[in-house]
Structure formats: C-alpha cells, structure tokens
Amino acid sequence: MQRHHSPFRADVVGSFLRPDAIKQARIQFAAGEIDAGQLRAVEDSAIREVVEQQCACGLHVVTDGEFRRAWWHFDFFDGLQGVERYDSEAGIQFNGVQTKAHGVRVTGKLGFGDHPMLEDFRFLQSISGSAQPKMTIPSPSVLHFRGGRKDIDSTVYPELDAYFDDLANTWRDAIHAFYEAGCRYLQLDDTVWAYLCSDDQRRQVRERGEDPDELARIYARVLNKALEGKPEDLTIGLHVCRGNFRSTWISEGG
Template identity: 30%
Template sequence: MISAHTDVVGSLLRPPELLRAREDRDAGRLDAAAFKRREDEAVDAAVRLQEEAGMAVATDGEMRRLSFQSQMTEAVDGFGTWDLDAFLWGDWQGDEATGDWSRERPARLGVEAPLRRRRFLSVEEFVYLRARVGPDTVPKVTLPSPSLFASFWDPERSTAAYPALAAFLADVTELLREEVAELARLGAEYVQLDAPHYPLLLDPGTRAFYEARGGGWRDWLARGIELDNAVMEAAPGITFGFHLCRGNQGSRWLVSGDYDPIAAPIFRETRAQRLLLEYDDERSGSFAPLAQVPEDKMVVLGLVTTKSPRLETPEALAERIHAAAGHFPLERLALSPQCGFSTSVVGNRVTVEDERRKLATIRETADRVWG
C-alpha cells in the first residue's frame, strides 16, 4: 500500500497555450501531432511543478482532459451529444464575482446506444507520466466512480439502449474494470476513483435526483459503493484512493455538510486504502466521522484549499492535523489539497505560483509533522 504522507488530488491549471491549442484543434487549425506536443509540454511542466515542490505522488495534471470525468465520454461511443456543460450542471455557489453558475441539466443529455470502447481512457496518460516522474515519485492516475455517470442515463432518451439505469452502470463499471486491469498490467501502483457525487447526497435536491431513478438515497449509495469495489477488485495489487469533495469548478462549490450521514457506508465498505477527504473549511464539518474509518486505511486530509490564493501556514495545518489525530491515528494521516486546482478546463481562481506555494507548504508541513 502507498503510505506517503503527502498527496495530490489530480488536476492542475491548464496553461493558456494548451487552452488555445485545444481551441485551434477543435477549429481545424491545428493537427493532431502538433496538439499532442502541446499536451506533452503541459504534462512535463505539471510533473516538474509537483516534484520541485517535493510531493511524494504526482499526476499528469489531467492536462489531456476537458473535465476530470470526460475521458469516459471521449474514449467510449454511445453517450450521444455532450459538451462541457454535461459535467458542470448544478446550483453552484461561491464568490458572486465569478458570475451566475446555476445550470440546469442539459436537456439533450442521455446515453443513446450501447457503450463501446474505442480506446482506453487513461493508459496514454499513465504511460507518458511513468516515463517522466523520478524514481522517488509515485505516478497516480485518476478515474471517475462508475455511478457518477448516472446523470447520463435519461428515462426518455436512453431506454432503447438501456431499459434500466442498472444495466447502463454495469457497462460503465465493466469499462472501468478493464481500464484498471490494463493499468495494472502496465505497472500502475496507485489509482484514484473520484466520487464527488456521494457528498452531494447531503443536499435534498441531489437526493431527489437519484431517488427518481429508483430506490432511496441510502440504497443508491450502497449500490454505488458496490460498483466502485467491483472496479477496484479488477486490480487487487494496486493501491486505490477514493476522493470525496463537495463540488469544485471556477472556485465554486455545490453543497455543505458534515460527512457523518454518509461516513459509515463509505469509510467502512469501500475497499480503497486511501481516503482523500475535503476539509479545507467549515463546510466539511468536524473530524469526528474519522473515528469510523477502519484501521487498515489511510486518511488524506484535504486541508489546503484550491479555491482561493489563500496560503495556509505549516503551523496552522499542523494544528489541524493533530486535531484530526484525536479521532484517527497520526501515522495513518496524510495531507493534500482539498481537490484539484482545475477539475475541468474552467480552472479555479488561482495562479500557477499559487499552486507551487501551496504544494510546497504541504511538503513543509508533512516534514514538520511526520519527519
């Protein structure tokens, strides 16, 4: 099991050059080979940033993705018409200066044909990343939780392909099982499943959305965890992380609330060895639910915010880590940002220098707390 006391969640800010290159490619002004060079350059810079900050774990910054979950829809046929809004809908909250981010679920969204994989989702990401990190850095790949794609099944548009949501999610799960098996074959040691939709169950509106697709929200959560575990069981030799947050786009968020209502089924039932939990402000509640985490797991505390340039101090972070240790053993705690810095091409309101300083502070704090 990966036992590092520092971690990263996944995404980093896309460089302006990469964003322009994506626009040029989509408009037919840039060919595939030139675009791949721009992606490679962005990944190289992301790896340097993380390693220079002293992080034990590094991702490719999700530079090759439109959104943290878009690799599925980009690599698999059958999802029908979608764009960035397919991943951004919801009642986003936060700094009013960022504008109105309340978005309805796109009316056209809905899987339209049986899913068929055209390519692996993240194998390219891993193979390139593995060749770029140093020998002391663990390369990590992030994948979406299967049940996150429930929003792509529509009772009106999707029933010809999948009469029931369960059948659709079974195919999504199998695609992800094949993915992690291939990653394991290629030498991956650490894979993270992103499950921001589980904390969203703290919101009555989100609960109603899932319950409208059948069953109570607790049943829905239990079934989702079963699917997550099925993905992880496809590669038993890999360390799996499991990331929970409350929404993260453009420095906005979706819900608030303590982990307690969802802690027991997630913390106790998931087979992931590392739980990456958002804890950067009071919206996440207390550390008390950590007492429900089994002894065979590590908890990665997301104490450093990615939503603002505010720089936490090592002293304050160490104090919070020791507070968490009142509920879970210190040696099985670790430190990370609360989420990615840019979970889609819509980055948070921070700079690359903010990212650098925050990651360096995580390293400094870890050295202070764990030596």
Template identity: 30%
Template sequence: MIEARTDVVGSLLRPPELLEAREKLARGEISPPEFKRIEDRAVDAVLELQERCGLEVVTDGELRRESFQSQLTEAVEGFGEHDISAFLWGEWRGDESVGDKSVERPRTLGVVERLRRKRHLSSEEFVYARARTDRIVKVTLPSPSLFANFWDPDISKEAYPTLDGFLEDVAEVLREEVEELVRLGAEYVQLDAPHYPLLVDPKTRAFYERRGWSVDEWLARGIELDNYVIGSHPGVTFAFHLCRGNQGSRWLASGSYEPIARRIFRDIAARRLMLEYDDERSGDFQPLRHVPEDKTVVLGLVTTKTPRRETVEELEGRVREAARIIPLERLAISPQCGFSTSIVGNAVTVEDEEYKLRTLVRAAGRIWG
C-alpha cells in the same frame, strides 16, 4: 500500500497555451500531432512543478481531459451528443468574489446506444508520466455511479431500460481500465466520487432519487459498483475521493460527512480516503471515528478554490486536531480537490498553486519528520 504523507487529488492548472491549442484543434487550425506536442510540454511542466515542490505522489494534472470525468465519454461510444455542460450542470455556489451560478442540465443529455469502448481511457496518461518522473504516479478514474446523469428514462430507454443496466456497463469499462493500468505497472489508482457527498444536500439528493434509487440504494449499489471496479490487485493502492463540487472556484453542496461516513468509510475497498476539509462547509472531524483501522485518511486541508495562502502552522494545527480522533500515523495531507477539475479552472494562479503545494510538503515534514 502507498504510505505517502503528501498527496494530490488530480488536476492542476492548465496553461493558456494548452487551452488555446485545444480550441484551435477543435476548429481544425492545428493538426493532432501539433496539439499533442503542446499537450506533452504542458504535462512535462506540471510534473516538474510537483517534483520541485517535493510531493511524493504526482499526476499528469489531468491536462489531457476536458473534465476529470470526460475521458470515459471520449473513449467510449454510445453517449450521444454532449458538451462540457454535461459535466458542469447544477446550482453552483461561491463566495463574494465568484458568486453563485446555475447551469442547466442539457435537455438532450443521455446515453443513446449500448456502450462500446474505442480505446483505453488513461493508459496514455500513465505511460507518458511514468517515463518522466521517479515519483509515484497516480491515475484518477471516475466512480461509475457518477454517470447516472447520463441516463435519462426517456432518451436512454431503448439502449438501457434501467439505470442499473447502464451503470453496470460503465463499471465494466472502468474495471477493464484498472486491469490495463495494473498490467502497465500502475501502483496507485484513485476513484473520484463527488456525487456521494451531494446526497447530504436536499436538492441534489432529490435529483439522484429521481434516477430511481433511494439514498440507501445509492450508497449500497454505488459502493458495490466501485468495489467491482477496484477488484483485487495485490500491491496496488486505491484511493477514494469525496468532495462537494469544484468548478470555477464554486461548489455544489455543504455539510458534514456524518450521514454517509459509516457506510462509505467501512464498505469501500479503497485503502486511502481523500476527504475535503478546507473550510467550515465540510463540518468537523468527528466522522473520522467511522474509519476502519486498516485505512488512511488524506485530509484535504489546502483549498484550491481561492488564493488564500495557508501556513505550515495552520496545517499542523488542523492535523493535530484530527489526530485526536484517528491516530497520526493513519493521516496524510493534500489539497481539498483539483486546481482545475475541468478546462474552466479555479480562480488561482500557478504561483498560488506552487505556494500551496510547497506549504503542504513543509507541513508534512514538520508533522511526520
């Protein structure tokens, strides 16, 4: 099992030249080979950044994706027409600097045909990154039930009469992806599951209940699908990331993990729990008492939403506070989420990003030696 004391959730800031190249590719102004060269250089830069900061675990920054979950819809046919709003909709909340913003769910959003995989989702990401670093390369994948918003009882009924049937096929695609990554030598895979903490918010909970499942069913059936994706792979570590939304320095929900902690922490087969704890919206550390003894908690103490510069002393204090509930040797630290979970990004600079990652590493050195 991976025992790293420092970790990253997934995404890193996309450079302006990569965002510009993505737009040019869409307009047909540059060729796919030209775009790939620009994309590769951007990945090289974020790998070097993470190494320079001293991180034990690195990712390719999810730079090849439009959103942290978009590699599924890009690699699999059947989802119908959609744009980035398919991943951004909701009532987003922010502090005074960014304000609140509501993004409507597209009326035409829905799976319209049986799913057919065109290619693997993340094998390119892993193979490229592995060849360019000696650090542990983590690959992030979405939790299958996150895609419930792509099932619509009217639009999707001919392809998938039930939500269950659709999500089972999504889980099958993701399970095959894990098997391919393991075959290629991956040793660390993460499932991103921001939809579970959204169940603690009445408005977002109501949306998920309208999909046909109660909260208890979301927890039971959703985790069953997650564990199916994880499967059985000795020597491979799985992480499970739970946050409350992260786009444009905004969030979707607030609240303690307490209502969902016992079920998720106990039943998920992942051995590392990546938990958001960067401010008061996340509640206190009391839910950590539900974490089984064989699991590690990676505390997301460093915010990716604002330029606020945490200190080593602050992070050490927070870890010591959590260690009153769960032993220090079963803790690690990371940012609370990605720095750019879609091409929208957060209101921080590359300099902020590097400072935060360096501070994370320095704090880990002080705490664990």
C-alpha cells in the same frame, strides 16, 4: 513520517490550473490552425513542466494535471464504448455559476475497450522519474448520477440491474487495463458521495423518481464489484469533494 509508496502522507488531488499555452493551443486547434499532433506537443511540454514542479516540491507522487482534458469526467466517459456526449438544455449548477451545457448518455452496451487515456498514462509514467505516477479517472457512480434513467437508452438497458452490472464490469476492466499499462496508483474521483450528503441534491434525486439511500447502496455495490480481483500491489484511492468549478461548489451537508 514520509512514505515512498502510495498512499502517501502528502498527496495531490490530481488537477492543476491549465496553463495559457494549452488554452491558446486549444483555441487554435478548434479553429483548424494546428492539428492534433501539434496540440499534443503543447500538452506534452506543459505536463513535463508540471511534473517537474511537483517533484521540486518534494512530492513522491505526480499527476499530469489532467492537462489533456477539457472536463475532469466527460473526457474519460467519451472514450468508453456505448457512451456519447451531447449538448444538454442546461449546464451543471454550482453555487452562483453554471457550467457549459454538456452531458453524456448511454446509447449502447458499456465497455472499456482500447481507451485513449491509457496512452496518456504511459506518457506520464515515462517522465515521472523516481516519483510514482498517479492516474485519475471518474468513479462509475458519476456516469449514472447526473442523468439517471433518462440518459440510459431503454432499448439497450430495459432493466437497470444489467446496466449496473456492465458499469461495474467496465470499471473493473479499466482498473486492470491501467494496471497492465504500469499504473500502481489509480484514483477514482467520486463527487457523488458528497452530493448524497446534500439535502438539495437528495431532493433533486427524489424529484426524478429515485431514492437517494438506495442509490448509495447501489453505488457501493458497483464499486465493490469493480474492485473484485484488484492486484495486491495496486493502490486505489477514492477522492470525494463537494464539487469545484471556478472556486465554487455544488453540495453542502453532513
């Protein structure tokens, strides 16, 4: 049975391997050989191609492959108010390989604001034809889980209850902003639920002084609050995985 509106019988997670043209353009941009407009033009071309490929496969839903991002989550966090990226002591440890050493921390009051990815969605929508464009963003729990209390400025949020309230409100604003931009299918990528099934990840949470079971309850409450008032014709998907970096994984367990 085929469905022509989300959720679909067949779907895609959202990310695709970045083509060489984008990789090369980013190297040139970092070296100052091309400007931001030229980089975006290369991305536009690659996104058009990957959308055409998805449509040719008969999919009723298309994504931009997350081709404008260097990271599936950090780039979204960078666009939020009150969040900054920093060079961490170590990368994220996967099975046998580690990512580059980057992290994000909360240095001010959280807010969605005029997020640059709204324009990214509008471009995808403009080229998606009869297919439904899907936007993917990280789930709110991802912003908290990796760093926990240490990556939240205690002068801004002396009590974490206020932080979690603002976290939920920020994502609720994001949901409504993407809806106003025309999005009717929004996916929240939430690797944390798989991490909370992992004995090793749960051990790490306890070692930093937190209770993984209590975190699960908090994250569920944040998600439910973020979804309050969701428009009826907006489909929200929750993507859960055990991590994926160079075909390796982070978490295992049941």
